Amino acid sequence: MNSARVKGVSKKFGDVTALHHLDLQIGQGEFVALLGPSGCGKTTLLRLLAGFESPTSGEIWINQECVADQARRKPPEERRIGMVFQSFALWPHLTVYENVVFPLQHQKHVPAAYKDNPKVRVAQMLEMVGLGGMEERFPNQLSGGQKQRVALARAIVFNPTLLLMDEPLSSLDAELRMQMRKEIQFIHRELGTSIVYVTHDQSEALAMADQIVVMKGGRVEQAGSPQDIYYSPQSPFVAKFVGRANFLKGNWSCPNTFLLERQGEPAVPIAVSRDFSSFHAQQILPVRPDQLKLAAWQQGMEGVIGKVSHVQFQGRELLYSIRVGEDDWEVVTDISQRFSYEERVCVEVCV
Numbered sequence: 647m648n649s650a651r652v653k654g655v656s657k658k659f660g661d662v663t664a665l666h667h668l669d670l671q672i673g674q675g676e677f678v679a680l681l682g683p684s685g686c687g688k689t690t691l692l693r694l695l696a697g698f699e700s701p702t703s704g705e706i707w708i709n710q711e712c713v714a715d716q717a718r719r720k721p722p723e724e725r726r727i728g729m730v731f732q733s734f735a736l737w738p739h740l741t742v743y744e745n746v747v748f749p750l751q752h753q754k755h756v757p758a759a760y761k762d763n764p765k766v767r768v769a770q771m772l773e774m775v776g777l778g779g780m781e782e783r784f785p786n787q788l789s790g791g792q793k794q795r796v797a798l799a800r801a802i803v804f805n806p807t808l809l810l811m812d813e814p815l816s817s818l819d820a821e822l823r824m825q826m827r828k829e830i831q832f833i834h835r836e837l838g839t840s841i842v843y844v845t846h847d848q849s850e851a852l853a854m855a856d857q858i859v860v861m862k863g864g865r866v867e868q869a870g871s872p873q874d875i876y877y878s879p880q881s882p883f884v885a886k887f888v889g890r891a892n893f894l895k896g897n898w899s900c901p902n903t904f905l906l907e908r909q910g911e912p913a914v915p916i917a918v919s920r921d922f923s924s925f926h927a928q929q930i931l932p933v934r935p936d937q938l939k940l941a942a943w944q945q946g947m948e949g950v951i952g953k954v955s956h957v958q959f960q961g962r963e964l965l966y967s968i969r970v971g972e973d974d975w976e977v978v979t980d981i982s983q984r985f986s987y988e989e990r991v992c993v994e995v996c997v
């Protein structure tokens with residue numbers, strides 16, 4: 647069952663077309679991350695789901711109900727939607743309690759049990775986000791991470807069908823971001839609410855989402871599980887935008903074999919088990935740094951031979967640049983795989 651559906655939605659602002667006939671399904675309890683470069687239409691899509699904008703054409707469905715098309719738009723407070731923004735958007739003159747209780751008083755669909763016992767419900771939510779007992783504080787008495795937790799509690803207090811989050815962690819420092827990621831995942835597991843989460847940060851999307859929707863120029867470039875998006879990108883744009891990618895040059899002699907070509911060397915066949923048909927025309931094979939394996943070169947070894955041109959220590963991993971023919975390939979290995987600068991290595995491609 648879907649908790650929301652976007653059907654052929656276009657959105658124009660004057661001459662600018664922010665979304666082009668876009669389709670999207672958000673399954674019940676699914677965590678969907680919208681990922682894409684600045685200006686690709688992520689926020690516009692979120693605002694359409696929330697009810698702040700109307701589609702120029704197409705329909706928005708939430709909970710099996712059409713909530714917007716060209717002719718009508720159900721207002722945000724009637725859609726059972728919770729929202730969290732980058733900027734927290736707390737009311738500075740209201741206490742934590744007053745901020746969090748607000749949706750219980752103003753949203754249309756609030757379970758009676760929460761309306762009748764708002765103190766109990768608010769206390770439960772504050773406990774869930776790790777702010778138990780902070781009801782009487784004002785926003786200016788809270789840290790950035792605490793403010794974002796209040797915003798989160800306010801967004802989930804009335805048990806929304808859909809939780810919309812627009813770069814909720816981008817104003818927090820790296821450590822706090824990691825911690826809040828875990829807490830958002832915990833809340834998602836506990837409540838089972840469907841989430842649409844806008845981010846610029848591909849690692850956030852890969853780590854948290856069930857479905858990643860990569861957008862470009864107001865269109866969906868690719869949608870799929872994090873594994874699909876990472877290991878089976880369907881365009882060079884997705885391969886480059888999500889994670890790092892090497893583009894190996896050669897020839898697609900048949901769909902299951904890529905012939906790697908280097909100047910002055912015999913071609914090396916690479917068997918592939920996934921569909922790379924969208925790369926056939928360009929005669930390239932996208933390969934992630936963790937899909938290349940290195941071995942020390944020994945006399946008489948054949949295959950793809952390269953030379954270490956750079957190495958970076960990255961904590962638990964080593965990031966190598968390997969010169970193969972005229973190209974540099976990025977390779978990630980675990981810390982035990984030590985090769986020295988200019989050492990010859992044998993490279994195995996495992997896609």
Ligand SMILES: Nc1ncnc2c1ncn2[C@@H]1O[C@H](COP(=O)(O)OP(=O)(O)OP(=O)(O)O)[C@@H](O)[C@H]1O
Pocket residue numbers: 659662663664682683684685686687688689690691846
């Ligand atoms: N109210 C508006 N009036 C005119 N143009 C707009 C309006 N809102 C958005 N746009 C345009 O629509 C396009 C998509 O904008 P949107 O904010 O949805 O992108 P985004 O992917 O969220 O970008 P960012 O990651 O920078 O927030 C952009 O070209 C933007 O300039």
